Amino acid sequence: MNRNEKVLMRRDHTYTGMDARTPVIDAQDLRKTFGSFVAVNDISFSVFPGEVFGFLGPNGAGKTTTMKMIQCVSPKSGGSLKVFGREAGIYQRSIKKRLGVVPQETNLDTEFTCFENLLVYSRYFGIPKQEATGRIEELLGFVQLEEKRDVLIERLSGGMKRRLVLARALINNPDLLVLDEPTIGLDPQARHLIWEKLKVLQAQGNTIVFTTHYLEEAERLCNRLVIMDEGKILVEGSPAGLISGHVGSDIVEAEHTPEVIACIENMGVSYEVFGDMVQIFTDNPREVAKNLFDTCNPGHVFARRGSLEDVFLKLTGRALKD
Amino acid sequence: MAQSVYIPRLTRGALTVWRRNWDVFFKTYQVNFLPPLVEPILYLLAIGYGLGMFVGEIDGVPYVEFIAPAMVAISIMNSAFFECTYSSFVRMYYQKTFDAMIATPLALDEVIAGELLWGATRSFIYSSVMLVVLIGFGVVDLPLSLIILPFSFLAGLLFAGIAMCFTAITPGIDSLNYPSFLFITPMLLFSGTFFPLDVLPGGLQIFARGFLPLTQVVTVTRSLTLSTFSPYFLYSIGWISILTVLFFFVSIHLMKRRLIV
Numbered sequence: 001m002n003r004n005e006k007v008l009m010r011r012d013h014t015y016t017g018m019d020a021r022t023p024v025i026d027a028q029d030l031r032k033t034f035g036s037f038v039a040v041n042d043i044s045f046s047v048f049p050g051e052v053f054g055f056l057g058p059n060g061a062g063k064t065t066t067m068k069m070i071q072c073v074s075p076k077s078g079g080s081l082k083v084f085g086r087e088a089g090i091y092q093r094s095i096k097k098r099l100g101v102v103p104q105e106t107n108l109d110t111e112f113t114c115f116e117n118l119l120v121y122s123r124y125f126g127i128p129k130q131e132a133t134g135r136i137e138e139l140l141g142f143v144q145l146e147e148k149r150d151v152l153i154e155r156l157s158g159g160m161k162r163r164l165v166l167a168r169a170l171i172n173n174p175d176l177l178v179l180d181e182p183t184i185g186l187d188p189q190a191r192h193l194i195w196e197k198l199k200v201l202q203a204q205g206n207t208i209v210f211t212t213h214y215l216e217e218a219e220r221l222c223n224r225l226v227i228m229d230e231g232k233i234l235v236e237g238s239p240a241g242l243i244s245g246h247v248g249s250d251i252v253e254a255e256h257t258p259e260v261i262a263c264i265e266n267m268g269v270s271y272e273v274f275g276d277m278v279q280i281f282t283d284n285p286r287e288v289a290k291n292l293f294d295t296c297n298p299g300h301v302f303a304r305r306g307s308l309e310d311v312f313l314k315l316t317g318r319a320l321k322d
Numbered sequence: 323m324a325q326s327v328y329i330p331r332l333t334r335g336a337l338t339v340w341r342r343n344w345d346v347f348f349k350t351y352q353v354n355f356l357p358p359l360v361e362p363i364l365y366l367l368a369i370g371y372g373l374g375m376f377v378g379e380i381d382g383v384p385y386v387e388f389i390a391p392a393m394v395a396i397s398i399m400n401s402a403f404f405e406c407t408y409s410s411f412v413r414m415y416y417q418k419t420f421d422a423m424i425a426t427p428l429a430l431d432e433v434i435a436g437e438l439l440w441g442a443t444r445s446f447i448y449s450s451v452m453l454v455v456l457i458g459f460g461v462v463d464l465p466l467s468l469i470i471l472p473f474s475f476l477a478g479l480l481f482a483g484i485a486m487c488f489t490a491i492t493p494g495i496d497s498l499n500y501p502s503f504l505f506i507t508p509m510l511l512f513s514g515t516f517f518p519l520d521v522l523p524g525g526l527q528i529f530a531r532g533f534l535p536l537t538q539v540v541t542v543t544r545s546l547t548l549s550t551f552s553p554y555f556l557y558s559i560g561w562i563s564i565l566t567v568l569f570f571f572v573s574i575h576l577m578k579r580r581l582i583v
Binding site: 034071073074075092093094096097099101103105107108109110111112116120121123124125126172 | 331335338339341342345346349350417418419421422423424425426427428429582583
């Protein structure tokens with residue numbers, strides 16, 4: 001059996017009386033205010049066992065605040081939030097016992113080695129030392145840090161630290177993994193390695209919730225996602241469903257000239273202008289491109305697959321956030 | 323079920339927080355044990371014997387024996403106070419250690435309780451090491467002085483609680499200089515440490531006896547190292563016990579108000 005195929009999280013929900021129809025997280029009109037500022041504005045969503053569920057949105061959209069409420073460290077201001085079927089504001093300890101958390105900021109104990117970090121953390125869960133030791137060796141293997149076992153945190157690269165935080169989040173065999181910007185600030189190699197690990201966990205049928213503003217990350221990992229902006233959920237769906245529903249399967253881009261615009265207006269297709277470029281959302285890129293070339297001297301024309309980025313920009317606008 | 327915000331949620335989990343700080347302390351024990359070993363030797367030589375030459379005796383006690391218990395008391399105060407101000411603030415604000423801890427079944431109440439217990443433990447460790455040096459110099463009475471060991475934990479917990487209140491309300495790490503210089507430093511000098519309270523003006527004496535925690539702690543340590551007791555000893559023990567419990571709960575409450583948003 002390959003080391004990476006070991007089961008790192010609990011998948012058997014039967015002992016808690018949960019089945020595939022019982023949501024792991026159930027939020028109804030969830031609200032969070034800081035003074036007069038509404039950070040999370042009456043959002044509703046459900047996450048089911050075995051799903052990888054993403055929260056996508058620009059800075060300040062309310063993603064991290066939502067994660068903190070799920071983690072039972074920040075009390076809600078209104079609505080209801082149930083995790084494992086229990087009210088998050090009341091059953092904090094029993095919920096937190098079954099959560100694995102990767103915070104946005106890497107908060108490892110810099111005075112300790114990799115092994116010691118995980119051991120100290122295992123004590124917070126009350127895991128007996130012998131059991132913890134075996135599990136730590138297994139987890140260090142999973143995140144490919146066996147060779148760094150006795151190395152101090154300050155000597156690790158950013159990607160290694162992130163992987164160690166992931167291993168730390170798995171120390172208690174969590175039923176639900178919550179990650180806030182898991183690959184923030186990492187180089188492409190390090191990001192791919194984290195994705196690979198999350199894919200393994202996903203393949204094992206684990207329930208994972210994460211936030212990101214990397215669209216590629218959401219597209220690769222999520223079964224389902226929501227796009228948030230200014231505290232509200234704008235849309236919810238699968239990556240493919242959102243793309244075909246909001247921008248069409250393909251996008252044709254042409255130079256922004258009056259002739260081109262006139263042409264497109266004649267064709268009666270939906271389009272948007274971004275600076276010196278026109279984007280035409282379509283399920284039939286060949287025909288659109290051919291029409292453009294035949295009738296309106298468009299200069300450069302590109303046809304490409306629609307992406308989550310297109311959906312995101314269409315919904316949240318191109319204005320710079322904060 | 324939902325609990326009152328005033329009653330802390332405390333379990334043995336607090337000890338795992340305490341244990342984390344203990345482990346860090348002993349990872350760097352070489353530097354950590356230097357101050358309590360070196361400090362008393364320097365003070366005993368310079369102030370106790372040097373300055374003591376001119377002072378002679380206070381209330382029939384050689385000056386060096388008069389200040390020895392004050393040094394223990396100051397050490398109890400400083401180790402807990404600075405641990406639960408600057409060090410706790412670094413863990414809370416810069417290292418995000420508290421955030422990592424409350425992502426586990428630990429409640430914030432237990433994290434703070436663990437920090438307070440650790441501050442008290444530091445007082446215990448430092449004053450114990452110092453006591454060994456003082457015993458070596460033969461300036462404290464035995465075996466009564468050994469009662470300082472358990473007492474240092476209690477008094478340390480008092481200063482830890484006071485310190486944690488400042489940590490809970492400080493806007494940033496630099497502002498912690500205010501309690502350090504406006505509260506701790508004057509207390510270090512005007513609590514009957516290096517000269518008896520009697521020489522202070524009447525109003526200040528009453529203030530020191532009524533409101534300065536270090537005055538109470540010096541009274542207790544001096545009674546023990548000199549084997550001289552007065553009813554005032556019991557007053558000090560009572561004062562310390564009540565205020566320790568009070569600040570323990572108030573500091574946890576203030577920290578929750580700061581961090582649970």
